[in-house]
Amino acid sequence: MNLTLKIWRQKNATSKGRFVTYKVNDISTSSSFLEMMDVLNESLVMKGEDPVAFDHDCREGICGACSMYINGHPHGPDKAVTTCQLHMRKFSDGETIVIEPWRARPFPVLKDLIVDRSAFDKIIQAGGYISVNTGGIPDANAIPIPKVKADLSMDAAACIGCGACVAACKNASAMLFVSAKVSQFALLPQGRIEAAERVQAMVAEMDKQGFGNCTNTGACEAECPKEISISNIARMNREFLSAKVCAPKVKEMNEGGG
Amino acid sequence: MAELNSKIPKGLLPQKWTDYKNHINLVNPPNKRKLEIIVVGTGLAGASAAASLAEMGFKVKNYCYQDSPRRAHSIAAQGGINAAKNYQNDGDSVYRLFYDTIKGGDYRAREANVYRLAEVSNSIIDQCVAQGVPFAREYGGLLDNRSFGGAQVSRTFYARGQTGQQLLIGAYSALSRQIKKGNVEMFTRHEMLDVVLVEGKARGIIVRNLVTGAIERHAAHAVVLATGGYGNVFFLSTNAMGSNATAIWKAHKRGAFFGNPCFTQIHPTCIPVHGDFQSKLTLMSESLRNDGRIWVPKKKEDAEKIRHGKLLPTAIAEEDRDYYLERRYPAFGNLVPRDVASRAAKERCDAGFGVGETGLAVYLDFSDSINRLGKSTIEARYGNLFQMYEKIVDENPYKTPMMIYPAVHYTMGGLWVDYELMTTVPGLFAIGEANFSDHGANRLGASALMQGLADGYFVLPYTIQNYLADQIRVPKFSTDLPEFKQTEKEATDRLQRLMNVKGNQTVDSFHRRLGLIMWDNVGMGRNEAGLKNAIVEIAKLREEFWKDVKISGEPNEINPELEKAGRVADFLELGELMARDALNRNESCGGHFREEYQTPEGEAMRNDEDFKYAAAWEYTGESAEPKLNKEILDYEFIEVKQRNYK
DSSP states (O other): OOEEEEEEEOSSSSSOOEEEEEEEOSOOTTSBHHHHHHHHHHHHHHTTOOOOOOOOOSSSSOSOOOOOEETTEETOSSTTOOGGGOBGGGSOTTOEEEEEOOOOTTSOEEETTEEOOHHHHHHHHHHOSOOOOSSOOOOTTSSOOOHHHHHHHHHHHTOOOOOHHHHHOTTOBOHHHHHHHHHHHHTSHHHHTTHHHHHHHHHHHHHHTTOBOOOSOOHHHHHOTTOOOTHHHHHHHHHHHHHHHHSOOOSOGGGGOO | OOOOOOOOOOSOGGGHHHHHHHHSOOOOHHHHTTOEEEEEOOSHHHHHHHHHHHHHTOEEEEEOSSSSGGGSGGGGOOSOEEOOOOTTOSSOOHHHHHHHHHHHTTTOSOHHHHHHHHHHHHHHHHHHHHTTOOOOBOTTSSBOOBOOTTOSSOOEEOSTTOHHHHHHHHHHHHHHHHHHTTSEEEEOSEEEEEEEEETTEEEEEEEEETTTOOEEEEEOSEEEEOOOOOGGGGSSSSSOTTOOOHHHHHHHHTTOOEEOTTOEEEEEEEOOOOOTTOOOOOBOOGGGGGTOEEEEESSHHHHHHHHTTSSOGGGSOGGGEEOHHHHHOTTTGGGSOHHHHHHHHHHHHHTTOOOSTTSOOEEEEOHHHHHHHOHHHHHHHHHHHHHHHHHHHOOOTTTSOEEEEEEEEEESOEEOOOTTSBOSSTTEEEOGGGBOOSSTTSOOTTOHHHHHHIIIIIIHHHHHHHHHGGGTTSOOOOTTSHHHHHHHHHHHHHHHHHHHHOOSBOHHHHHHHHHHHHHHHSSSSBOHHHHHHHHHHHHHHHHHHHHHBOOOSOTTSOOHHHHHHHHHHHHHHHHHHHHHHHHHOOSOBTTBOBTTSBOTTSOBOOOHHHHOEEEEEEOOOTTSOOEEEEEEOOOSSSOOOOOOOO
């Protein structure tokens, strides 16, 4: 199939970007979207032009590196896939495809389609963990966990941290990402111990990083490649409220020797 | 020949690790704060080591080429992690896990290391549960297990088809906690280019900041490489696009011996290759072999019709199907180890019974299990894998059998390390897939996660202290030492040389050609003529690369082409060493199958008389042949036998 690509090109974080139009021909319908980009880049290199820079690594939908905003959708038109798992059979011959980076202030563009998502790491560093050191741990079966809860926790833990939820949201909210981590731990007895401190610390960091708030449009859930449920946001709001009301205020969870 | 000291502790096998821990030198808390450790890589081994060392009080610097430590390729492991818990009451024990691993590795691993691995396996599960890893559970609330190849017990813990992801995120969260506390300094989008030696000891690394292109010098009292395997030498593999051998290869060229480079694992259940533009291969978890039956048509004419699209697999009658693993290996059936399953698939396809458009595929069929257990049970077990398959292949595996074919997946070889996980360069350690240690000639399923976390959480944090206890009087190093400047200059010059070639062929085109040479000659079946041919061809390709590679852009910016070029340049050297090692090893064992050495039934023929050793290759210079050193493997506690899965 032959395609027209309109791709956002931006030399670096400080320069101004623009759309550049490219043509690619003879693309196989069974190749992945990134393999199509590889074909484009090979031809650009051969012409002595700068290839399009984009983040990618595992190419099997799990590392969360790839991040293209395709025809107005994070990860493109197909449901429940990352860009690397999107296949060209989802497009038609002769189509024009618009490719942009994630657009959100907390994710500044570094080059072309590469953005800086370290704000997500900062949120995890603020409290996305259970404070246990290596060693001296009781037997794994010492605390039974209801299967239903373990499964719900796993549903939330499936998040790959790609940032599609932020890119999809008109407020650039990171609530789906943060709530998935909060929920994973809040549902487990091991995570309950610091639940109140965790949710407060992570929400505070989320705000500090400049992510917007949730206005319940549900775009994040609709575009999430791992189909993380928006009910996690409801759970996080509940956790946050009860922490504010019931628990002593904790500024930084690791100050208490966590 | 240099003397290889594996430093295996004396005493009975079950006591070695305990005795070792009781007698090593430790570093007291105030001194820990003065000692710096560089950890390169943030996969299961790297992240768990960085977090554990920081918790103990050391100052850690941690590096990854990705934009976040959470993206290391351990994340893609699907099936599970082994441990000798015996929760299923099916007769498992530390000894059994140890024995299965040694046997699975075809008696080419070090007994003491493997026993230690089995011993600490249980602590890993405890640790992960405490971190909030949501492992699969039974209705009673206890942990669930499943079976994997090469074992007759159920000892594999799993989190759906995303076990690697969940374990990695667990290690990443522990790491994040230490970053927040200031005990770990994290460098993302940084790639290691070389290791710096001062007076023969590893004292730092040279890295490239992948955003600015700046070359930086970083110093420490010890350097730990946790940079994974080198499967991407084959171009097409299940590794991530960025997975590379540069760190270990540069360490090798600075004096670290390379152990068993030819031991490569070809995983039997991957989605078959579909075209020339393909960039990587996708694994389908081995756990699928619990409920899937592998077959090809019994009649060649049926296979041919299928290849031409004139016959559907579902139309082939039961008696016309050849369930070749069940036929050849009745005791283990579809759950034979990976090397055995891969070779059996190749044998059938080479004989003309393969399916799919190319004839390079076999069926993995779930219809019996769906009939027996119901679709919903199969969906609960493998739903995400089936979905992934359908996205890629555009076929519904609930209705038509999956097609699979072997692909390069893991490298058992790596930097040679002693019992303390130290390479032959003092102060330079290698952990996880980057070292050669525990899997011998073939790794069992669900054992990579176990080894990565064992090394990082429970082994290295002890053994590195035995080295560092000596270093407490050594002040912090200045990166202005001539050794740092010189190594930096060499790294910069090399990048400039690459940029200056200004040839006519892309990096990927060279990588693809190297991959083909490797797959055809150093892949699933190897022989003397092919290996000799590969050595010549790789050398020619390397020469062509340095004369004709074309890299666009500048070195002082984000430049993925330059990143790839540096990695491919190293693969072009490592590939040759793999071929040399395979040529030297005149036997078939595990993943290394030399066609000259097989039984009349086509089973691998080991030669314990001449090859019961780990090959440790020593770099001797650009144009000189590498030197072979041997670590003879003594089996004190188990009897070395012909591996039998019949």
